[in-house]
Amino acid sequence: MNMSEEDVQQKLRDLFSDERLGAGSTLNPETIVAGARRRRRRRQLMQTTSGMAAAIVMVGGGLTVFTIHDKDNGAAFPGDQLTMGAASSSLARPGPGTSEPPVSSPAPPPTHTAAPPQSTASDGPVKPPKSTAATKPPAQGKVTTGALLTSAGFGKLRLGMSESEAEATAGPLRAKEVRGTCTYGYAEGAAVPGPSSVSLTEAEGITVINPAGTVHTPEGIGVGSTEADILAAYPGSTKDGGAYVAPVSAVSAYRIFVAKDGSAVSILLTSINQDCQFS
CATH class of the missing domain: 3.40.33.10 (CAP)
Structure with missing residues (x-):
């Protein structure tokens, strides 16, 4: 059943003026209704921008809880807000009493075994040098012995x-x-x-x-x-x-x-x- 704002205000007046509460309330029903109206408009605005916020959350990599302060009556209402940069830093920072995880030493660079130099020799068996034809002993000159x-x-x-x-x-x-x-x-x-x-x-x-x-x-x-x-x-x-x-x-x-x-x-x-x- 949907009730109009006037009906809501009337119900609140009747509730706060009931003698069974034992004390008079200082809250103004009009103020409460106005505050509810503003919260509904904020909720609708947040639902409209939820698609954009989700994309930003994916990019930024963090989500933090913030508090929406009502400038009119000082009431605080919890809400969700994306804080770029701050969320990632708060998530990375360890809480009180928690020791920081040890920093692992960087893995040594992989060693590369040098490949042996390729041979520049031509493929196939190396042919032996051609042997020179057998020749007669060279002339030794004139003999004068005897x-x-x-x-x-x-x-x-x-x-x-x-x-x-x-x-x-x-x-x-x-x-x-x-x-x-x-x-x-x-x-x-x-x-x-x-x-x-x-x-x-x-x-x-x-x-x-x-x-x-x-x-x-x-x-x-x-x-x-x-x-x-x-x-x-x-x-x-x-x-x-x-x-x-x-x-x-x-x-x-x-x-x-x-x-x-x-x-x-x-x-x-x-x-x-x-x-x-x-x-």
């Missing part, structure tokens, strides 16, 4: 000498031996730089002079010379078994014996056309 063996002979002993001429020059041949048409002997003395074996025939004389010691040729070929040295000194050389045959005149040639590695080990002088053994 006695000199020329294209004509050894000391005073010459190719083509008869047996009597050879003995007249170098003395009697030692250990002389005849095999077929060839005579073999051994010459030594002042006429030759060193002991040397010889082969001769009655028709052609001395056909082979084979020194026993170390010798070298005028072109610098001797013990230790390489195949490259031999071919450079005697371009017309040919390989015959384990020796190079190097023609040095129209009637004579060097026979240069080489080891497996191609280095010279000994040299003899021979007639180009002859059938005796190399004693």
Whole structure:
């Protein structure tokens, strides 16, 4: 049932004038009704702005209770009001007798393991360097070690000498031996730089002079010379078994014996056309 303001005022007058209260009231019914009217208008205003207040509460993060003071009659009525900033500070501040929560130390920054440097090498297996082709030993230059063996002979002993001429020059041949048409002997003395074996025939004389010691040729070929040295000194050389045959005149040639590695080990002088053994 709805009552008008006049009805409310009348009811209040009757209530306050009732003798059963035992005391006279100093309150004015008109004042009470006017105050109720003002509170109703405030309530309607607050309901209108409640949507905006709720949004502000969400943003500000705090809600505080305040007291609405009535300027007319000094009566205090509880109400809700948003206080920006103050609410958050009051909520964060601990109450009396409450210890502040310990401040946790900041977590250490995560450590980052440095990634290993990327390899700049190209993908796939690394190919080994190409091996150079095997080459012959380099030329070592002219050899001058030992006695000199020329294209004509050894000391005073010459190719083509008869047996009597050879003995007249170098003395009697030692250990002389005849095999077929060839005579073999051994010459030594002042006429030759060193002991040397010889082969001769009655028709052609001395056909082979084979020194026993170390010798070298005028072109610098001797013990230790390489195949490259031999071919450079005697371009017309040919390989015959384990020796190079190097023609040095129209009637004579060097026979240069080489080891497996191609280095010279000994040299003899021979007639180009002859059938005796190399004693």
